[in-house]
Amino acid sequence: MSGRARRRALLGQRGRPVWQPLAVLTLLPLVATAFIGGVSVVAADRAADRALRAQRLVSAVELLDAARRAADAELLPTMLVHVVADEATATRAGFPPDRSATLRVTEPAVVEQARALTDRTISAALAGSSDRKLLAVVTDARNSIAFARSAADQSGQPLVNVVRNFGLSSSKLASGQRWASTEAVSAGLSSRSVAALQDLNQLLSLSEAASRQLGELFASRVLPAALAGIAQSGWIASWGTYTKLADYADDFTTGPVRHNWAIYQNNATVTAFSQLLTRQALDPTRQVLPTGALPGLGERSRRRDDALAVVLQDAVAEVTAGAGDDHTAALTQRRTTLTLCLALVLLSLANAGLVARWLTSSMRSLAAGAQEISQGHLVDVVPRGPRELRTAALALSSAVAGLRRVQEQARAVVNGNAETLLRQEPLPGPLGDVVHASVEQIVEGFRAREALQDELTHQATHDALTGLANRAQILGHLAGLLAGEDRRREGAPGTGVLFIDLDGFKLVNDTHGHAVGDQVLCEVADRLTATLRPGDAAGRLGGDEFVVTIEGIRDPDVLLDLGRRVISAVSWSGPMNVGGTTVKQVRIGASVGVAVSSATSTADSLIAEADVAAYRAKRLGRGRAEIFDDGLRAELSERAEMEIALRAGLEAGELHLNYQPVVNLTTGVLVGFEALARWNRPGVGPVRPDIFIAAAEASSFVCDLGRWVLHEATDRTARWRAAGQAGFVPGENEPTIAVNISGRHLADNRILDDVADALAASGLPPTLLVVEITETVLTDDPRAREHLRLLRERGVQVAIDDFGTGFTSISALSGTPADILKIDRSFIDSDDIGHHQLATLITRAAQTFQLRVIAEGIETQDQLARVRADGCEEAQGYLFSRPLTPEAAEILPRQLIPPRATGIPAQPGHPSRSLT
Numbered sequence: 001m002s003g004r005a006r007r008r009a010l011l012g013q014r015g016r017p018v019w020q021p022l023a024v025l026t027l028l029p030l031v032a033t034a035f036i037g038g039v040s041v042v043a044a045d046r047a048a049d050r051a052l053r054a055q056r057l058v059s060a061v062e063l064l065d066a067a068r069r070a071a072d073a074e075l076l077p078t079m080l081v082h083v084v085a086d087e088a089t090a091t092r093a094g095f096p097p098d099r100s101a102t103l104r105v106t107e108p109a110v111v112e113q114a115r116a117l118t119d120r121t122i123s124a125a126l127a128g129s130s131d132r133k134l135l136a137v138v139t140d141a142r143n144s145i146a147f148a149r150s151a152a153d154q155s156g157q158p159l160v161n162v163v164r165n166f167g168l169s170s171s172k173l174a175s176g177q178r179w180a181s182t183e184a185v186s187a188g189l190s191s192r193s194v195a196a197l198q199d200l201n202q203l204l205s206l207s208e209a210a211s212r213q214l215g216e217l218f219a220s221r222v223l224p225a226a227l228a229g230i231a232q233s234g235w236i237a238s239w240g241t242y243t244k245l246a247d248y249a250d251d252f253t254t255g256p257v258r259h260n261w262a263i264y265q266n267n268a269t270v271t272a273f274s275q276l277l278t279r280q281a282l283d284p285t286r287q288v289l290p291t292g293a294l295p296g297l298g299e300r301s302r303r304r305d306d307a308l309a310v311v312l313q314d315a316v317a318e319v320t321a322g323a324g325d326d327h328t329a330a331l332t333q334r335r336t337t338l339t340l341c342l343a344l345v346l347l348s349l350a351n352a353g354l355v356a357r358w359l360t361s362s363m364r365s366l367a368a369g370a371q372e373i374s375q376g377h378l379v380d381v382v383p384r385g386p387r388e389l390r391t392a393a394l395a396l397s398s399a400v401a402g403l404r405r406v407q408e409q410a411r412a413v414v415n416g417n418a419e420t421l422l423r424q425e426p427l428p429g430p431l432g433d434v435v436h437a438s439v440e441q442i443v444e445g446f447r448a449r450e451a452l453q454d455e456l457t458h459q460a461t462h463d464a465l466t467g468l469a470n471r472a473q474i475l476g477h478l479a480g481l482l483a484g485e486d487r488r489r490e491g492a493p494g495t496g497v498l499f500i501d502l503d504g505f506k507l508v509n510d511t512h513g514h515a516v517g518d519q520v521l522c523e524v525a526d527r528l529t530a531t532l533r534p535g536d537a538a539g540r541l542g543g544d545e546f547v548v549t550i551e552g553i554r555d556p557d558v559l560l561d562l563g564r565r566v567i568s569a570v571s572w573s574g575p576m577n578v579g580g581t582t583v584k585q586v587r588i589g590a591s592v593g594v595a596v597s598s599a600t601s602t603a604d605s606l607i608a609e610a611d612v613a614a615y616r617a618k619r620l621g622r623g624r625a626e627i628f629d630d631g632l633r634a635e636l637s638e639r640a641e642m643e644i645a646l647r648a649g650l651e652a653g654e655l656h657l658n659y660q661p662v663v664n665l666t667t668g669v670l671v672g673f674e675a676l677a678r679w680n681r682p683g684v685g686p687v688r689p690d691i692f693i694a695a696a697e698a699s700s701f702v703c704d705l706g707r708w709v710l711h712e713a714t715d716r717t718a719r720w721r722a723a724g725q726a727g728f729v730p731g732e733n734e735p736t737i738a739v740n741i742s743g744r745h746l747a748d749n750r751i752l753d754d755v756a757d758a759l760a761a762s763g764l765p766p767t768l769l770v771v772e773i774t775e776t777v778l779t780d781d782p783r784a785r786e787h788l789r790l791l792r793e794r795g796v797q798v799a800i801d802d803f804g805t806g807f808t809s810i811s812a813l814s815g816t817p818a819d820i821l822k823i824d825r826s827f828i829d830s831d832d833i834g835h836h837q838l839a840t841l842i843t844r845a846a847q848t849f850q851l852r853v854i855a856e857g858i859e860t861q862d863q864l865a866r867v868r869a870d871g872c873e874e875a876q877g878y879l880f881s882r883p884l885t886p887e888a889a890e891i892l893p894r895q896l897i898p899p900r901a902t903g904i905p906a907q908p909g910h911p912s913r914s915l916t
Helices: 003-014 019-084 087-092 097-128 132-153 159-185 191-222 225-251 255-266 268-281 291-358 361-374 387-414 418-423 429-461 471-483 505-512 514-531 556-570 603-619 630-652 689-697 701-723 743-747 751-762 776-780 782-793 810-815 833-848 861-869 886-890
Strands: 494-503 537-542 545-553 572-578 581-596 625-627 655-664 670-681 685-687 736-740 769-774 797-803 820-823 852-855
Touching: 019 087, 019 097, 019 132, 019 159, 019 191, 019 291, 087 097, 097 132, 132 159, 159 191, 159 471, 191 225, 191 255, 191 268, 191 291, 191 471, 225 268, 225 603, 255 268, 255 291, 268 291, 361 387, 471 494, 471 537, 471 545, 471 603, 494 514, 494 556, 494 603, 505 514, 505 581, 514 537, 514 545, 514 556, 514 572, 514 581, 545 556, 545 603, 556 581, 556 625, 581 603, 603 625, 603 630, 630 670, 630 689, 630 701, 655 701, 655 736, 655 886, 670 689, 670 701, 685 689, 689 701, 701 736, 701 743, 701 751, 701 886, 736 797, 743 751, 743 769, 743 782, 751 769, 751 782, 769 782, 782 797, 820 833, 833 852, 833 861
Parallel strands: 581 625, 670 736, 736 769, 769 797, 797 820, 820 852
Antiparallel strands: 494 545, 494 581, 537 545, 572 581, 655 670, 670 685
């Protein structure tokens, strides 16, 4: 036997097959792949389960809403049965005896039908609520409804207890809806599903406010006088909440909900019923809907609720579809992971088979140990055989140690001990790097998913720009505070709300752009948060509106003091750095409305009251804090009555115009008139212009009033011009006609067409029309400045009225879109030398910028001499003439006073104001 043959024989006796330890090494990536695949599959299963739970919760929300609407609808016929049961009570409530007798026969059947519907919807809610907490809520609500019915059926039961018991049942179902919606958000849904869920939450609030309106309105009519005021406040709050939420509803995120909301708004029944309730809310005399007519509106209320329920069903369907897509995506991910893992395993096994076939039979002695390891027994491999096999055995032993460490890492992942896992020393070599990198990716994936879920939950409850709580979070927090109050005990602490509305923000946004506006909002949020006390909560409702909630309030003055501190904190004027660019001048202020909870307050009604108080703060001069009180409630009622009467008066021809002359002080010639609206209200007499104009400016009606004045004044002036009356002389400069335009009307896009229509209808040249505005209009809305520029391009003159009382600086006159400056009468009739000097400065500055100057309110010779000395060439006031009727203005001569006369002859109809 040759030497080579002997060496081969020796190797065959002492060695083991080498393919076995190589197969063990091949198993390492297989174990890691199986581990990763298993973790991914478990995560996908959990995501699918969460999506299914979200679908069930949203479906339960719809069933709870149907049950709540049915419970609300049961209140009206139940109260009606209670009222007509006693003839005297029914008569006091406004039901004739024959009507009461009929209702005592028919209404019990209506009550039974309503109860049957409520029972069906409650049963459906119980059947469709798989969550234990929802089942408890529905069961509790069902017991509460049963108690309310039992109490209502008892003779002698006070009507207020009936209203309170049914209201409690409805509130329990509404709380269940909110809980289910919040739980659905926390289920880790996609952004699309969260956005659709936000639309659903807003529709739930709308549905809750809508279904309660008719019952609360009827309660306000039939409850005893001591409770009628509280019920009236509750009905007005529900109406206001529905109206305000309906205004915000145009911002729905999902397309199907926006589409069906538009259909709902255009529904004739819905529109007519909402307008009827609006007229009733604005009519303090309660004559729009007599008490006896209210029961007949139940069917119309139900139709509106059913129409709103259709929109809500679409929102539920959208959320359900989104959750279904999330569920499908999770299942798809699981299938993909399993497929990839199986492919990797098969590929690895195929490679192992090829290597096994390639290995020599002389390495079989090592295969036994490798076989043990491949079966899951992590045994130590004893080095045997020649040096090469011993080296292979040592390498296999190292692989076993590595598998034990992988086993430890797998246990750490299963136990959720990610930090301990990452601190472990990785396996040596490239394979160790791959395993450790895979483990790190798994851990980072867990962390990223948790962070994403936390971020989605935060986005659903916080404002994206400022980081403050959003509307849904604010309402939920406020509802929780109100639910925790002991409002049955007199003197118990209440909950306060500050409604902060920024002053001048729209001007900043339109002048400097949205980037600066966003920076301002963030700065206001930071300052607001820094001002609050521990325990106070701040949020942003949207736009430039912020809210602060304060619990444990015993003295409303504390809220007013806090409101003033907030105004001081968020108000500033100066430069601002935005993205490396400095904006030279940014001026921001704030007006604050304050409201304190009462026994009947809800989250929506409390915010609505604070909003109304903030509006009064703006109207009274801005930069102040006002509280919602009985006086404001009465003022709002009086203003609503005034607006209704003014609208009717304009249609009935009760309004007319007077005309006050404007005189050139150098030539004594009549140069124009100012048209002044007057109202002689039947049964009341003349109404002061500042009163009815203020009522008109509170709504868009001021645009209708301004449109009427434009047509009336231009038509009258055109007739004077054609007849040669009121100072119109052929071949001479013709008098102008000045019309006061409100800031709201000037900012309206229709103002250009309104002026053009009036000029076209009358045939008056544009150069004879003067549009008068107050200087604050130029700072309130940039659109007003643009409209003035376009009017001047068309030949219309512009006059700034009451100049000197606002915030316009004299240096800004060079860029002001105006032709005439009217000095306010407060500077003319003042005895303050500083006011005289300021009037002189305004006159000379205006003349420097080629502006005509008119002095208002001239009543004495001294005042006339002073404005003449200042260089003022035109004036108006009682010294020359009071405002004249059209007939008196027709006979005015062109030459009213002698040129540079020292005295002015008495004018017809006003001898006491003569300078002679």
